[in-house]
Amino acid sequence: MKTNKMNPLYLDIGNSFLKLAARNGSDWQILFDGKHDRIDEMISYLASKGDKGKIILSSVRQDISEKLRAELSDRNFIEYRSSHIPSNRLDYKTPQTLGLDRFLVCLAAWIESDERNVIVIDAGSACTVDLMTTKGVFRGGIIMPGLQIIKSSMRDHLPELPKAPESIPEEWPGKSTVECIEWGVNGGFLLAVQGFIERYRSMVEDPVIYITGGNAVQIMNWMSEEASLNYRKYLIWEGLEQFEKIIRE
Template sequence: MNLALDFGNTFIKAGLFKENELIEVVRLTDLTEIDRIIANFRPRHIIVSSVSRSIEEIKPQLKDIPATILRPDLPLPFKINYKTPQTLGLDRIAAVSGAQGIFPDTNCLVIDTGTCFTYDFIDSAGTYHGGGISPGISLRFKALHTFTANLPLIEFEKDVPLVGQSTKGSILSGVVNGTIAEIQEIIRMYSDKFGHLQIIICGGDAKFFENKLKASIFVAPELVLRGLNRILLYNA
């Protein structure tokens, strides 16, 4: 049994794998819960990706189990063509790894709808070229509230008008419909540049956007965990 730990900006997620098969996903609220996961499942190997906690904080929780720490210079199952690989987000590396595992030998555009929205492109020859980063839904709501005098903080709702007839409705329309338009236009631009693409969407808001986009979308909620496990097996 392998354990993949993803310390994101908002959540800690644990994925239990038997070889390539995802057995269980657990969302953790605190570092100390890793003890329970290890005690219950007794993994033989662990891989850790963290964009929010230091490795020094995490390592004591892993006991004596062999751990692979994801970093940009770790051997990966694809090539990186990125000018500053040392600054490349670990979650982006893992998501691309997961996409390539599901769709090998295919041009893939990976869209992660987490705290930030990330767009990542890997070509059919297995070379990662980079992508884009923009604010996620919650960040857009918070920015409008924080950097204006009178706009309220709005929670994400799935029933969104095109024409807002109140301040709340107008913010929902601008943020959500604006995000949908952003994603659709970026997909179009990548398709124009690279031809046929497999679009893979993951992250907390993936299910919402699945039915809002015109392009054919493959939703993979646990793409980062799957990618981490693939990197772990690659380094075994």
């Protein structure tokens, strides 16, 4: 795919991954997806591109974004931060510590839902479950360790236990050590997410639920009974694209 020469690139620097994308008609093309230790590869990739268009950036790791700016000083980076969020769009006590990605995925979901109440599950290295209301106000939510962090913690600190499969037993309670771990890890994670959703449902009317992030498909398989669960792989890019519009309101 050849993108228009002046089309911007969109870069999301998360807790663990660097992800670069470009708009491809009505869809998105992922140009680079790797962990932070591959930053030099991303720098080489960007340096090799003849296109010197702008790079729209959202980052939760300022050390990474500063290195990119230093190594690619000839590129036009436009970095959005939580301080750019209009105050009337936030109901949050510490906006200076809010990861912009949380706001962006909610913004994209809110726009797609035709400005309804939305709950967004972003199941990545960290798992967030956040709420944005019909007025486009981010109301906050929860941050907890992502599924892979929980599993790696089990492996690191409880190495004598067997590895849990990627499933939840049909029978309750667990009748074997593996089943007990499945319930404790996978089932516990799922019950936490479902519990947060129910709390939001008690606060707002008829919310639309979206899910994104690296573990989204796995969680969707476990939550098949959630009729309103909408998987959107590219919410972060949609939010970045729309963000400039709301800060100019």
